[in-house]
Amino acid sequence: MFAALSACVWSEMRASAAATSLSLNQRPIIGVLAQENLQRDRFAQGSSYIAASYVKYLEAAGARVVPIRINRTEEEYTEIFFSINGLLLPGGDVDLQTSQCSQAARIFYNLALRANDARDYFPIWGTCQGFQQLSFFTAKENLLTLTDTRAVALPLNFTRMSHSSRLFRSFPKDLLQTLAEENITSNFHRWSLSTQNYSRNTNLKRFYKILSTNNDGKKEFISTMEAYRYPFYAVQWHPEKSPFEWIDKPGMVHSTAAVRACFHTASFLVSEAMKNFHRFSSPADEDKALIYNFSPVFRGVDAVFVQNYYFD
Numbered sequence: 001m002f003a004a005l006s007a008c009v010w011s012e013m014r015a016s017a018a019a020t021s022l023s024l025n026q027r028p029i030i031g032v033l034a035q036e037n038l039q040r041d042r043f044a045q046g047s048s049y050i051a052a053s054y055v056k057y058l059e060a061a062g063a064r065v066v067p068i069r070i071n072r073t074e075e076e077y078t079e080i081f082f083s084i085n086g087l088l089l090p091g092g093d094v095d096l097q098t099s100q101c102s103q104a105a106r107i108f109y110n111l112a113l114r115a116n117d118a119r120d121y122f123p124i125w126g127t128c129q130g131f132q133q134l135s136f137f138t139a140k141e142n143l144l145t146l147t148d149t150r151a152v153a154l155p156l157n158f159t160r161m162s163h164s165s166r167l168f169r170s171f172p173k174d175l176l177q178t179l180a181e182e183n184i185t186s187n188f189h190r191w192s193l194s195t196q197n198y199s200r201n202t203n204l205k206r207f208y209k210i211l212s213t214n215n216d217g218k219k220e221f222i223s224t225m226e227a228y229r230y231p232f233y234a235v236q237w238h239p240e241k242s243p244f245e246w247i248d249k250p251g252m253v254h255s256t257a258a259v260r261a262c263f264h265t266a267s268f269l270v271s272e273a274m275k276n277f278h279r280f281s282s283p284a285d286e287d288k289a290l291i292y293n294f295s296p297v298f299r300g301v302d303a304v305f306v307q308n309y310y311f312d
Helices: 007-019 051-058 075-082 100-117 129-139 160-164 173-181 195-200 202-207 254-273 283-289
Strands: 029-031 048-051 064-068 087-089 123-127 144-154 185-192 208-215 220-227 234-235 307-311
Touching: 007 208, 029 051, 029 100, 048 160, 051 064, 051 254, 051 307, 064 075, 075 100, 075 144, 087 129, 087 254, 087 307, 100 123, 100 129, 123 129, 129 185, 129 202, 129 234, 129 254, 160 208, 173 254, 185 220, 185 254, 195 202, 195 208, 195 220, 202 208
Parallel strands: 029 064, 029 087, 087 123, 123 234
Antiparallel strands: 048 307, 144 185, 208 220, 220 234
């Protein structure tokens, strides 16, 4: 898979990482992966989309965004990888094995493994479907199970590992308490990774630590996890929805605490991306790649996504 990457590229990457290890990238750019339009969408202006809430989520925390479009070559994805400073895999409803979205996500996942092994710090964040993609890539099998979590807000059942986790250790104590006690994390998924299935898969147990769980009344599932050795993070809930999505459904929470949780997760991801120093080959190439070149389409406040970006 990495035949196109010469030993010279990886050598230069290690040198760059070492040279900049004591500083931070103050201009981080995070890629957001697009996905196929699978449902009838009268607003669609292309075959794929990115919900604007994910873009706002990152921009509000101090990052710029590059849309990563589906149906591109591995060489194109590799070039993008070495131009951005992190990756967000958004929620959605595509096939984890056969979709173009998941195929692209797998390429970035493998590139990130190789980069981090070479001491080139590259974070990946997965939300909902992104969580499921990361678990599938690591487990090497689909271990998801159906849960009754299509539109419900829940508190987080924190594990002991959460206290020393990279993700949660910088959260204010009062916010962690609220997350643990109040129904403020939005869940909009049919499939979950049960704690039982996690425990049965050696690959997952060695790779990810569980930071929080939830229960639909019958099954306990993982709601937050982070990798032991890699800057990979996954949440089954939706921190980006509270400030940016307005459909009137159970599970949608717009409280101050829910909005704070959104911005603390986004701020954490951006701080992780600031440890990476990939860059575009020129300012002109960077400008052409940014999301600013596309206009979001307003779909109505009662739509699942208030705004979408569409791509051919």
